[in-house]
Amino acid sequence: MTFVRKHAVLLSLVVVLAIAPFLFYPVLVMKVLCFALFACAFNLLLGYTGLLSFGHAAYFGAGAYTTGYAMTAWATTPELGLLFGVVTAALLGAVFGGLAIRRQGIYFAMITLALAQMLYFFCLQAPFTGGEDGLQGVPRGKLFGLIDLGNDDVMYVFVSLVFLGGFWLIDRIIRSPFGQVLKSIRENEDRALSLGYDVDRYKLVAFVLSSALAGLAGATKTLTFGFATLTDVFWGTSGEVVLMTLVGGVGTVLGPVIGAVVIIVLQNELADKVGSWVLVILGAIFVVNVLLFRKGIVGEITARFNRT
Numbered sequence: 001m002t003f004v005r006k007h008a009v010l011l012s013l014v015v016v017l018a019i020a021p022f023l024f025y026p027v028l029v030m031k032v033l034c035f036a037l038f039a040c041a042f043n044l045l046l047g048y049t050g051l052l053s054f055g056h057a058a059y060f061g062a063g064a065y066t067t068g069y070a071m072t073a074w075a076t077t078p079e080l081g082l083l084f085g086v087v088t089a090a091l092l093g094a095v096f097g098g099l100a101i102r103r104q105g106i107y108f109a110m111i112t113l114a115l116a117q118m119l120y121f122f123c124l125q126a127p128f129t130g131g132e133d134g135l136q137g138v139p140r141g142k143l144f145g146l147i148d149l150g151n152d153d154v155m156y157v158f159v160s161l162v163f164l165g166g167f168w169l170i171d172r173i174i175r176s177p178f179g180q181v182l183k184s185i186r187e188n189e190d191r192a193l194s195l196g197y198d199v200d201r202y203k204l205v206a207f208v209l210s211s212a213l214a215g216l217a218g219a220t221k222t223l224t225f226g227f228a229t230l231t232d233v234f235w236g237t238s239g240e241v242v243l244m245t246l247v248g249g250v251g252t253v254l255g256p257v258i259g260a261v262v263i264i265v266l267q268n269e270l271a272d273k274v275g276s277w278v279l280v281i282l283g284a285i286f287v288v289n290v291l292l293f294r295k296g297i298v299g300e301i302t303a304r305f306n307r308t
Contacts, residue, residue, distance in 0.1 A: 009254055010168060017160045026156045027224075032264045033163040034221040039244040039256030040170050041213035046242075047251035048174055049206045050186030051101075054109045054238055055116025056214055058096065059089040061233030063215025065123060068135035068228035073128070078141045078149055082162075082219045089215020090208050092119070097207030101200055113235060120233045134229030138222055155224060162220050166213050171253055173209065182206055243282060247289050249296025258297050 020029045038060050045051045063085035070081045100111045123129045130136065140149035149155045173179050181202055184192045193199050222228045231237060240263060248259025263282065270278045293300050 010164065010171065013164065013167065013257075017164070021153070021156055026152055028264075028268060030156055030159045030224045031221070031268075032261055033159050034217050034224060035241070035244065035264055036257040036260035037163050037166045037220070038214055038217035039241050039248070039260045040167055041210045041217060042241045043245050043250065043252075043256045044170055044173065044213070045206060045210040046245060047255075048179060048186060049182045049203060050189075051203065051207070052109045052242075053100075053112040053207075053210075054242070055096075055112035055114070055235070056210075056241055057233050057235065057237035058112075058116035058119045059093055059211040059214040060218035060221075060237060060241075061123065061228070062092050062119065063089040063218035064222040064228040064232040065129055065135065065218075066215075067219035068138040068222045069128060071138050071141060071223070072135060076141075077145055078143050078158075078223055081141070081223065082216065085219030085222075086212050086215045089218070090212035092215075093208045093211025094204070097204050097211065101203045101207065113238070116233070116238060117235065120230065120235070123230060123233050132230065134227055134232075135222075136227050138226045138228065140223055140226070149223065159220055159224060162216065166216055167257075170213065174253065178202075178205075243286055245296075247285065247296055249299035249302075252296065252298040252302065255296050255298035262297070 017029075017033075020026075038056075042053070042056050045053055045056075066088040067081040067085035070076045070084045071078070076084070096112065096115045099115065100108050103111055124131060140155060142148050143158065147154060147158075149158060174182075181192065181197055184195075185197070185199055185202060189199055218228075218232055221232070244259035244263050245256045246259070247262055248257065249255025262285075266282065266285075267278055270281060289296065295303055
């Protein structure tokens with residue numbers, strides 16, 4: 001019983017994912033899962049460390065491009081392609097994070113945005129990234145050389161396992177002593193420093209972990225849809241993940257997942273009906289969220305439940 005209570009959220013997600021393909025288009029659910037993992041990775045940095053990155057698409061896109069290139073140019077198996085994507089995103093996070101954490105607040109956010117734009121223009125100009133066309137026709141391949149991911153049902157199970165594994169890892173990080181130090185840095189950095197913690201080192205480790213998980217999300221997206229494009233590293237994608245996290249609830253475990261569901265489903269349903277006006281609608285949602293639901297969907301529900 002203790003195990004069930006402790007892992008109630010994870011077990012609930014397993015049940016929902018088992019039912020979802022019978023109720024919704026599996027490819028849409030896979031897209032939601034990729035961006036939900038991306039949002040959870042971003043929330044580890046913003047919600048639990050207090051660092052607002054405006055350039056997190058850099059790591060999502062780095063994972064997407066690296067995996068796409070490995071699968072097309074080197075004909076690697078999917079697990080190796082994902083590994084290359086995660087490692088590349090982690091290394092990029094270590095370099096960019098090492099530069100960015102020297103500043104705080106808006107300066108930190110602007111540095112992350114500037115560095116991400118540098119990567120965007122690199123992907124635009126580099127000959128092996130496909131330029132404006134990106135990497136197209138990325139094969140899904142066979143997992144461990146045995147399991148064919150070309151079947152959408154098999155791919156759905158694989159994406160679900162990747163998401164659940166990433167979600168579980170983030171949950172473990174948050175609940176660990178390391179996660180408690182991150183929360184203390186978020187609440188009062190000066191006090192954490194006075195207690196003897198190497199604040200910059202903790203920030204950098206959190207940044208690298210968040211970048212690696214964002215890279216995993218991007219790599220999984222490339223395998224699922226078979227392409228990596230400039231959209232993956234564009235600043236608009238960084239803005240979307242901020243919106244997902246805020247709508248769902250910053251600093252909550254399940255909030256980014258709910259936020260990703262809301263934003264991706266709205267984009268999918270409204271894109272053909274209102275065209276570019278979908279951006280205006282998302283902007284309006286952001287304004288309403290900030291004015292009326294500052295804690296996000298999950299945050300407001302949790303706060304009201306605690307008051308009763």
